[in-house]
Amino acid sequence: MPSHSEADRTLLTAAERGDTDAVRAALAAGARVEVRDTDLRTPLLIASLGDHVEAAGVLVAAGADVNAQDSREDSAWLVTGVTGSVAMMRTLLPAGPDLTLRNRFGGVSVIPASERGHVAYVKAVLAETDIDVNHVNRLGWTALLEAVILGDGGTAHRRIVAILLAAGATPDLADGDGVTALEHADRRGFEEIAALLRGAG
Structure with missing residues (x-):
């Protein structure tokens, strides 16, 4: 250097x-x-x-x-x-x-934001750019899957799931093991998130 x-x-x-x-x-x-x-x-x-x-x-x-x-x-x-x-x-x-540039996990910016519960960011980046809401990272996860798998099921992650779905996230896109966001939500006892996903299905 x-x-x-x-x-x-x-x-x-x-x-x-x-x-x-x-x-x-x-x-x-x-x-x-x-x-x-x-x-x-x-x-x-x-x-x-x-x-x-x-x-x-x-x-x-x-x-x-x-x-x-x-x-x-x-x-x-x-x-x-x-x-x-x-x-x-x-x-x-x-x-x-x-907007297609990937981090070391193969993800675009909306994915870590969804995982971390950054509601305002997820809402803004989806409204103000054409970032791919269904982008799949190297783990086989979309923003929706990360919000469920790595989220805590609380208010922020419920809001993010709703925002992602409204922006066109596909609820039945499964992870690398064939498990959908709804199945993950059911397994983790996230009843309100599961209800959102069922309504979108």
Whole structure:
């Protein structure tokens, strides 16, 4: 990896801290907007991980690549599904994120968001992009399956199941073992989620 200039190092640090003024100053001093740290993370990815929306906006305006992936196959866009930040999602949209880009589990951003119970994010990303609600990851799971299998059956995950179904999620898509979301819900005693799935079937 090429050695970093002082401006590059300053930019990486500023992105991590969310110091927007320092981000601007580092760019003005010649920092590379696509400089990578030891984990191959760009300043934009670092800012996205920290939910530093204003700093990310400056980097997007400077032409940062929203699809650049690090050593863990994360990108600035993909991690919005992990953090659940609607503000960051909307900041990154003008940069043209590749909605088919996959994380290390073979998933798109709506899948981890569904697993983690990020209701507002799931609702926003489905309403404001054409992300594939039925995308299947390497585990054989869709967003709907993850919401049931890895969720807790509580209010957030019930709402996410309803949002996914309303957005066109296919309720009878089974996992790699041939088990559907409804069967998983029944097995886990998630009666309200099971009722939603039965109504959609």
